[in-house]
Structures are given as C-alpha cells and as structure tokens.
Amino acid sequence: MALVPKILAFAGSTREGSYNKKLVKIAAQGARTAGAEVTFLDLRDLNLPLFDEDLEAKIVLPEGGKILKNLMRDHHGFLISSPENNSSVSAVLKNAIDWASRPEPGQPPLSCFVGKVAGLVAASPGVLGGLRGLVHLRMILGNISVIVLPQQFALGKAHEAFNEDGSLKDAKARDTVEGIGAAVAKTLAKLVG
Numbered sequence: 001m002a003l004v005p006k007i008l009a010f011a012g013s014t015r016e017g018s019y020n021k022k023l024v025k026i027a028a029q030g031a032r033t034a035g036a037e038v039t040f041l042d043l044r045d046l047n048l049p050l051f052d053e054d055l056e057a058k059i060v061l062p063e064g065g066k067i068l069k070n071l072m073r074d075h076h077g078f079l080i081s082s083p084e085n086n087s088s089v090s091a092v093l094k095n096a097i098d099w100a101s102r103p104e105p106g107q108p109p110l111s112c113f114v115g116k117v118a119g120l121v122a123a124s125p126g127v128l129g130g131l132r133g134l135v136h137l138r139m140i141l142g143n144i145s146v147i148v149l150p151q152q153f154a155l156g157k158a159h160e161a162f163n164e165d166g167s168l169k170d171a172k173a174r175d176t177v178e179g180i181g182a183a184v185a186k187t188l189a190k191l192v193g
C-alpha cells in the first residue's frame with residue numbers, strides 16, 4: 001500500500017490574527033484534498049527562546065525545540081507561509097529554523113531538513129505580498145538540503161483578502177494556494193509512495 005505523505009504546515013508569525021496562518025491553512029487544505037495528512041503547527045505554542053549558543057550549551061534544546069524537531073522529523077514535507085520583515089524572512093521563522101538545524105547526538109546532520117519537500121507562500125498587507133522574503137526563505141531552505149518546489153505565491157493586500165471564516169475572497173488566489181499544497185502532496189506521493 002502506498003505511504004500517505006505527511007506534511008507539517010506552519011507560518012512564520014506568532015500573531016493571533018496572522019494572515020500567514022490563515023494562508024498556510026488554505027494551502028494545507030489543498031494538500032489534504034490531494035491525499036496528504038497535514039498537521040498545522042502554531043509556532044506560538046513552542047515558546048522558543050531566541051537562539052543563543054550559551055543557552056544551547058546549558059540545555060541543548062528548549063522544550064519547544066524538541067517538539068519542533070520531532071514534528072519535523074515525523075513529516076515528509078513542509079508548507080510554510082512566511083511574513084516579510086524588512087524585506088526578508090521573519091525573525092520568528094528564522095529562529096525556528098536555526099533551533100531545528102542544530103545537531104543532536106545520534107542524529108545525522110540537519111535531520112529535520114535533508115530531503116524534505118517544501119511549498120512556500122507569503123502574505124502581507126503590502127502590494128508585494130512578502131515576495132522578497134520568499135526569495136531569502138527559498139535560499140535558506142535550499143542551503144540546508146530542502147527541496148523547495150518552484151511554484152510559490154505572495155498574497156498582497158492581505159488585510160483585505162480574507163473572509164470572516166478565513167477563506168480567501170478571490171477564487172483564483174485560493175486555487176493557486178491550494179494548488180501549492182497539492183503540488184507538495186503529489187511530489188511527496190511520488191517520492192515516498
């Protein structure tokens with residue numbers, strides 16, 4: 001029997017009303033429709049401290065870092081919606097990547113990332129939708145051996161884009177975002193099936 005692809009979906013924002021959390025949930029829906037099992041992770045729940053090598057020397061990994069790394073290892077791919085802060089990825093997202101990238105005894109290097117497949121989207125109230133942040137995120141993930149799919153989507157004017165129930169007002173945008181989720185699911189089905 002073919003293995004069901006497992007995808008971890010998260011946003012690079014801890015904000016309660018985050019547009020990126022809403023957007024990644026839409027991508028997740030596309031992945032589920034395409035046959036994947038998707039887990040949504042709210043990075044806020046991890047309470048990750050800022051990465052600090054002195055802290056790491058004392059505790060190795062904070063509790064939230066352990067949860068994050070276990071979840072990442074337990075999934076074949078990622079759906080990530082990243083806000084753009086000062087033209088790059090958010091500090092929240094980079095901090096999570098940094099903690100997850102640290103080696104642990106008995107684990108191969110970058111065990112959370114190597115060979116994983118990722119689909120990227122972004123949302124911002126600005127007109128570019130966070131597109132510049134995705135350029136950096138793609139590079140960061142590629143450098144730690146994640147296979148980042150070529151298709152991506154940046155949602156501009158995000159503050160006007162969603163209905164009350166979290167769905168997107170624009171059907172074309174919804175189809176594109178769901179399509180990115182589906183593309184991750186279908187790529188993984190070929191790789192892990």
Ligand SMILES: Cc1cc2nc3c(=O)[nH]c(=O)nc-3n(C[C@H](O)[C@H](O)[C@H](O)COP(=O)(O)O)c2cc1C
Pocket residue numbers: 011012013014015017018019020021083084085086087088123124125126127128129130
């Ligand atoms: C420090 C900071 C820098 C920001 N820089 C940018 C930026 O370069 N480009 C952009 O489109 N939005 C920028 N924004 C606005 C964010 O995109 C906006 O707050 C967005 O809603 C955050 O994502 P969220 O809704 O998922 O929390 C910035 C916001 C902050 C707090």
